[in-house]
Amino acid sequence: MQIESFKSLLPKYKCIFFDAFGVLKTYNGLLPGIENTFDYLKAQGQDYYIVTNDASRSPEQLADSYHKLGLFSITADKIISSGMITKEYIDLKVDGGIVAYLGTANSANYLVSDGIKMLPVSAIDDSNIGEVNALVLLDDEGFNWFHDLNKTVNLLRKRTIPAIVANTDNTYPLTKTDVAIAIGGVATMIESILGRRFIRFGKPDSQMFMFAYDMLRQKMEISKREILMVGDTLHTDILGGNKFGLDTALVLTGNTRIDDAETKIKSTGIVPTHICESAVIEL
Amino acid sequence: MQIESFKSLLPKYKCIFFDAFGVLKTYNGLLPGIENTFDYLKAQGQDYYIVTNDASRSPEQLADSYHKLGLFSITADKIISSGMITKEYIDLKVDGGIVAYLGTANSANYLVSDGIKMLPVSAIDDSNIGEVNALVLLDDEGFNWFHDLNKTVNLLRKRTIPAIVANTDNTYPLTKTDVAIAIGGVATMIESILGRRFIRFGKPDSQMFMFAYDMLRQKMEISKREILMVGDTLHTDILGGNKFGLDTALVLTGNTRIDDAETKIKSTGIVPTHICESAVIEL
Amino acid sequence: MQIESFKSLLPKYKCIFFDAFGVLKTYNGLLPGIENTFDYLKAQGQDYYIVTNDASRSPEQLADSYHKLGLFSITADKIISSGMITKEYIDLKVDGGIVAYLGTANSANYLVSDGIKMLPVSAIDDSNIGEVNALVLLDDEGFNWFHDLNKTVNLLRKRTIPAIVANTDNTYPLTKTDVAIAIGGVATMIESILGRRFIRFGKPDSQMFMFAYDMLRQKMEISKREILMVGDTLHTDILGGNKFGLDTALVLTGNTRIDDAETKIKSTGIVPTHICESAVIEL
Amino acid sequence: MQIESFKSLLPKYKCIFFDAFGVLKTYNGLLPGIENTFDYLKAQGQDYYIVTNDASRSPEQLADSYHKLGLFSITADKIISSGMITKEYIDLKVDGGIVAYLGTANSANYLVSDGIKMLPVSAIDDSNIGEVNALVLLDDEGFNWFHDLNKTVNLLRKRTIPAIVANTDNTYPLTKTDVAIAIGGVATMIESILGRRFIRFGKPDSQMFMFAYDMLRQKMEISKREILMVGDTLHTDILGGNKFGLDTALVLTGNTRIDDAETKIKSTGIVPTHICESAVIEL
Structure with missing residues (x-):
């Protein structure tokens, strides 16, 4: 196994795609020195995008979270999130009515589309269940697991609707030793109970790469050979990029x-x- | 598909094994007339056992629950539960220390074994995690799903211990239209997150049938051909019996x-x- | 369940994507009258593509097979196959050496790329195994199952290389009553034995849709709302389109x-x- | 991880259960010195059984194969094989007609039961398919994989019959570097194509242990605490024993x-x- 210097790879590429968690930051905050990498890329005239499996916040809020940590190179227009693909799906494929969600109110906010009402699963009852046209799983917090997971199972047994989960990870690191069950893991749970598979957006699926590639091609002439995907996870970042x-x-x-x-x-x-x-590039 | 009368099948067998839920009772209470079946069997001199995937209560408590509904033929000695197999496992295979559990305090009560301390997952922390020698999943109630499922995932990442689930169903009927996630479903969730399989006791596994068959053979000369297994679920009762x-x-x-x-x-x-x-046999 | 007339749907769309097997043809030959559909589309000035999970032949050979049946509207440039995505993958990601394959010699022919040698799995031995840089599964015929599936399992245990399967179906219809195991099913077999997942190209994956959509956008201004995907299979055509x-x-x-x-x-x-x-549209 | 001497464990137990492959022998023949272990056990008055996932031969033939290698302590009455459980299943549960099989003629021979005709899958056609009442998977050799696996898939689609596989391993070692796909792996393949699970006999299932335990109890008073299971595979031998x-x-x-x-x-x-x-015990 040959370890190469990250800086030595860069000359070959016009654009770098970065995963976020495990690459730019950890549960501890930013990787020390990661801002140098973006300064270096800008100095070299190389473009970059953050391609992240995150549906818990809007690109603006994600960008804000980097700014608060002192990394100002990551602006909302540089972020491609699985939440954005989810938003596109709702826009194109859900024709009015209610989209029920598991997650925080904030995670549902930026998905609002014309003519769509976003309601937490806890607010679905006999009076409105007939209007629910999709379910989205956004965040592992913001709901009562016992009540709302049981409700979710029954909702999907009663209504023939698409269930979308914008996260492919089962867990995420919480501290050096502990993990937390991610909303992707909650989705896996419900899938195994219902015996059906949800629609998953996010790496390794090609749709996010396509989204970023489309944006790039509007700005410049570029081929797939001139893009490098950087990530810490084999079955999402590396498999998806490959x-x-x-x-x-x-x-x-x-x-x-x-x-x-x-x-x-x-x-x-x-x-x-x-x-x-x-x-990280040492300057 | 030929439907036969239950009564017409009986002459061929010396003993009948019954599943409980969906056969003797539903979410609504006892099946009307089911007591006739046991009166009839006794009159004919035929033996019976209840073979049930239930680890939430002791055989005595299970029997009590039938008595309260007016079915007095089902006594504790007639009940073989997956909880009993779990208890045998703890007796034989756990050598002291703590057995952590998910479920009600009551469900853990009857599993207590000499030299074993039963503690809910919520009571496990850095001070005692080193003493945990097994995890048992007993009931879907009695714990905080968000906190304790996350704790369970981390417990199993940190300690190389057996995890036992005494229930093979993912859901159980709650009302005519709704189901609830069973502790077997909760187990499936955690298995899919950890990528490993738990030890499952209960039908279709042979161990419960063996337990009942052993008890029978101590009382009479009997071959497998003289036993009929009655159940409502193909992948547990029927597969296991077959x-x-x-x-x-x-x-x-x-x-x-x-x-x-x-x-x-x-x-x-x-x-x-x-x-x-x-x-049900019409008298 | 409301059944609509196919013709009545068309006015809304600028382009129609068709699956091939089960939509245009069956094991019996062409669907009687299907040529009318393409005549009608041409008359209306609507575009179309065939989007097919088929890696056993080149687009030219696929088009030929329609011409022989009397359907001349389907030309090679109208066909997007999972084999084409496989070819792009080999071009972009395999850096010389040998690509081993399961399938007919013909299925491997059109994948040939500069500097790549295509060899059947049966031709891999100790002398050349070190040069194998990828494995592709193309067709269920053209090899000895017993010898070559065993060889494939050992090849993938010895070489850390990508395995690509350009077909997501487990079986395909052979006659009115019988099916045949597809190369996608053969892949599933090997995956379950090795405990790892192969790279799969083909619907429901987005890459083929993207490929067709890219070609369309080079010819006209079109949005996703103006494209209809037509298929006979829920988990490939419909899921992928949705x-x-x-x-x-x-x-x-x-x-x-x-x-x-x-x-x-x-x-x-x-x-x-x-x-x-x-x-089929009745004219 | 503490490594103990095998000899030092023995005093605690009245009977030792041994797995065969990987414990007594490898692809290379007998483990040098393994005969000492059985001499030692006999000298100490300790009993033993071979508990093996093997359905390719009868206990007599299995015993013979040890005698040919020079290990005479293993007699047919000391062998409990998954084939024996398969035979019991056919005796008890298949009521006449044909049992179709995948494997060698020899592997089918010892399963013959009164009133049952054993036929290879290749001999099943429209004239006799209606009489097939079960399918057993016995050995990875003795049939044409391409033709007979395709035939098997269609047989199971047309006839609602139990499929039994008496082997839980996906592969077995062939040489120091190569494995062969076992009939258990072939079964996994067909299961994944049909989307259903076969009946599996063999470790880790309890039925073989029960069979051996029953035989022991007829000879002596013994509890489960006085038996040691010895094996080389965690998910069969060790899981099953535990x-x-x-x-x-x-x-x-x-x-x-x-x-x-x-x-x-x-x-x-x-x-x-x-x-x-x-x-192996050094004498």
Whole structure:
């Protein structure tokens, strides 16, 4: 397993796609020095996007969260989130009525579409269940698990509607030792109980890469060979980037540690083009 | 699909094994007339056992619940529950320390074994996590789902211990239209998040049938051909009975309805020896 | 369940995407009258593409097969196949060496890329296994199942390489009563033995829709709302179309029959925008 | 991870259950010195059984194969195989007609039961398909994979019959570097294509342990605490032994190697009571 310097990879590419969690930040805050990477890219005239499986907040709120940590290079227009794909889906495919959700009120806010009423699952009852046209799973907080997961199972048994989950992770790191069940994990639970599969937006699915690639092509002439996807997770970032035809770089600052990288690559058959210790560039 | 009268099947067998939920009772209470069935069996000198996937109560408490409904033929010694197999497992395989549980305090009570401390998952912390030697999932009530499911995931990541679930159903009927997620469903959730399989006791596993068969053989000379398993669920009662080598009768008073019985049998390949409308005998 | 006339749906759309098998043809040959549909579309000035999970032949060969049956409207440039996505993947992501394949020599022919040697799995041995950089599963014929599936399992245990399967179906209809195991089913087999997931191209994945949509946008100004996806299979055609944001029409001439359509829609939660008996237009 | 001497464990137990492959023998032949272990047990007056997931031969033929290798302590009456449980199932549950099989003629031979005709899948056609009452999967050799696996899929689509597989392994070691797909793996393939689960006999299922335990109890007074299960595979031998309530010893001469034992135990949560290098006793 050959470890390369992240900086040494860059000359080949016109644009870099970054995953967020495990690459730019951890449960602890920003990766020290990560702002240098963006300064360097700007100095070199290279473009970048953050491609993130996050449906809990709008791009504006996500950008704000970086600004509060002192990373000002990440603006809302640089963020492609699975929440944005979810919003596009609701716009195109849900024809009025209610979209029920599991998550915080805030996570539902930015999904509001013309003629659509967003209601938490807890607010669905016999009087309005007939108007529910979709269910979206957005965040693991903001609802009572016992009551609302039971309600969700019954809602999906009674109404033949699409269920969308904008997150493919089962857990996320909470501290150095503990994880929390992510809304993607909650979705997996309900799928296994109902024996059906939900619609999932987010890496490794190609749709987010396509969204970013489309935005790029409106600005410049670029081929897939000139884009590098950088991520910490084999089965989302690296698999998704590979499948879309991009070069990929695995960084060891998140879900994949230096001592299990080789084993994981071997057992999954998901092979990154490059492996780097971190996406931080020492200036 | 030929429907037979339950009474007409009985002469062939020395002992009848009954599933409980969906066969003797529903969310509504006892099946009207089910007491006749037991009176009839006693009159004919035929033996019976209740073989039930229930780990939420002791056999004594289960028997009590039938007595309160007016069915006095079901005594504790006639009940084989998956909870009893769980208790045997703890007795034989857990060598002291703490057994953590998800469920009510009552469900944990009857599992207490010499030298074992039963503690709810909520009571596990850094001070005692090192002493936890097993986890049992007993009941879907009695704990805070959000906090304790997250705690359970982390407990199983930190401690290499067996996790036992004494229930194979994902849901159970709550009313005519609604279901509730069973502790078996909660277990499925956690398994899918951790990517590992728990130890499951309960039908279709052979161990409960073996337990009942052992008790029978201590009382009489009997072969598997002389036992009939009666149940409402193909993938637990009927599959389990078939696999153990018993004749099986599917009744249509619970999970399998008359209009989907044929489709379900065809799609699963689980074929009961007999199909009956109900286990109730008209006297 | 409301059945609509296919013709009545068309005015709303600028372009129609058709699945091939079960929509335009069956094991029996072309659907009688299907050529009318294409004549009608041309007369109305509406565009169309065939979007098919087929990696066994090149677009040219696929087009030829329609011409031989008397359907001349389907030319190679109108066909988007999962084989084309596979070819793009090999071009972009495989850097020389050998690509091993399961399938006929013909199926491998059109995937040849500069600097890549295509070899059947049967031709891989100790002398060249080190040069194998990818495995593709193309067709269920053209190899010895016993020898070559065993060889494939060992190849993937020894080499950490991507495995690509350009087909998501487990079986395909052979006659009115019989099916054949598709190469997608063969892939599922090997995945379950190795405990890992292959890269799958083909519906419901978005990449093929994106490919067609890109070609369309180079010719005209068009939004996703102006495209209709027509298919006979819920979990590929309809799910894929829905997920990409297109309107979808389920036709009942293939995998989904009129008497099980409602049950399947209900149990999967995959809901087509429209349901039609067939894509044939009576002139 | 503490490694104990196998000999030091023995005093506690009245009977030892041994897995065969990976414990007594490998693809290379007998483990050198394994005959000492049986001499020692006999000298100490301790009983033993071989509990093996093997349905390809009768206990007599299995015993013969040990005698040919020079191990005469293993006689037919000491062998409990998953094939024997399969035979009991056919005797009790198949009421005449044809049992179709995948495997060698020899593997089918010893399953013959009164009034049952054993026929290879290749011999099933329209003239006799209506008489087929069960399918058994016995061995990965003795049939044409392409033709007979396709035939099997169609047989199970047309006939609502039980399918039994007497082997839970997906692969078995062929040489130091290569594996072969086992009939258990072939079964997994067909299950995933049909979307249904077969009846599986063999460890970790309790039925084989029960069979051996029953035989023991006819000879002596013995409790589960006085039996040790010895095996090389966590998810069959160790899980099965644990679940049945036995003490278990993992040996490192087969599927589990010394350098991955700890990782596998941690990731599966299947914990043996003891870990030993080998079941060989130096005299």
